Amino acid sequence: MSQDIPVTGYAILGLLTFGDELTGYEIKQRADMTLRFYWVSPAMSQVYTELRRLTDLGLVAADARTEGSREVTSYAITAAGQAALRGWMDGTPAGFPVLKHTVLLRLLIAHATEPAHTRQMLHDYLGELDRAIDDLAQVRESLRGADRPGEAFRFPSLVADWGLDYFAAETQHAKRALAGLDETGPEGTVPPA
Amino acid sequence: MSQDIPVTGYAILGLLTFGDELTGYEIKQRADMTLRFYWVSPAMSQVYTELRRLTDLGLVAADARTEGSREVTSYAITAAGQAALRGWMDGTPAGFPVLKHTVLLRLLIAHATEPAHTRQMLHDYLGELDRAIDDLAQVRESLRGADRPGEAFRFPSLVADWGLDYFAAETQHAKRALAGLDETGPEGTVPPA
């Protein structure tokens, strides 16, 4: 059946189940909007590589047309693609999420540098979290109107809400860590608020 | 300065800042205990590869001895290693965490399969979360006694607590998603509890 497609391949296949025919460029944009929060933001070159593979396997159909004077290729999922996607979703265990959290990694060994640097890092992280929340909130808003049970964007909404909650929690954690950093050892005093 | 070491290299360097001389095997064990939750669980082969690189760069010192009749090599961080680690922590932006969350990815496109499968997946995830929480809670317990400000395991404790909260939140999210799945469309009725 499924000839060993990387997860990103299935993710692209998944993006194509929402109805539209998409170009590689558009797939990259959609991935940057939503997929990046809980999977990856694949490089353009990988999107094309993956589309090539999926086309060769017959899981997507390439629709090459000429627009003005340039070649544009859109892709649509095929019946075989739908079947492969289902086979993957039903047949392979989901597995535990992998978190590559450089902030936490650095916090773990924060004793190896000065507190000021760690504080700076957490501040920066808070800023990036704000931006991520703004971005994701906008995506979430765009799903309104079709986000109720049975509607087209039911699951994307569920996932977006999950993500928003996650980022909110991260913000809290970062703030708590920041507060914890300001506490000094048993002999020290708590610095003024 | 730092000759392009992968993050995992710095992670290993970080593990060696907690005092002990460790063998590759032991480093792998420690990584599996703690690092895996917010970075990765590197394969054994990669641990050795990385230790080789760090040794070549003079960032760790290999201490090869013969124990009984077999060769055992332990590694300790050198002064140069400490400097390189600090340079990395202070000099490179931490960057936003990357989450590879197959459960969320699958939930996003859950319309492509039957609700029963999605429910099953979320159940499985809840089980794995329980196990992860147990494991991490045990690690957290082992840090007690040296987890206050200024003490050796201050930061690891902070990070472990962060992780435990994260897993608790994930459990809540998964349960909420499960509850959301049981709601049917506007025309349907809410199934009995």
Next chain:
DNA sequence: CTGTGCATGTAAGGAGTTACATGATTGC
């Protein structure tokens, strides 16, 4: 007429994985 966005690719390389291979030590 220049920069930004749209659109598509190739090539090189790195990080990390699985599979394979080997052997000592310890506990049952």
Next chain:
DNA sequence: GCAATCATGTAACTCCTTACATGCACAG
């Protein structure tokens, strides 16, 4: 005696990234 754990590595391969390369369309 056998399995699990300790301990160390090599080889092949894959996913994915960065850098490079090209060219149209459109707005200011």
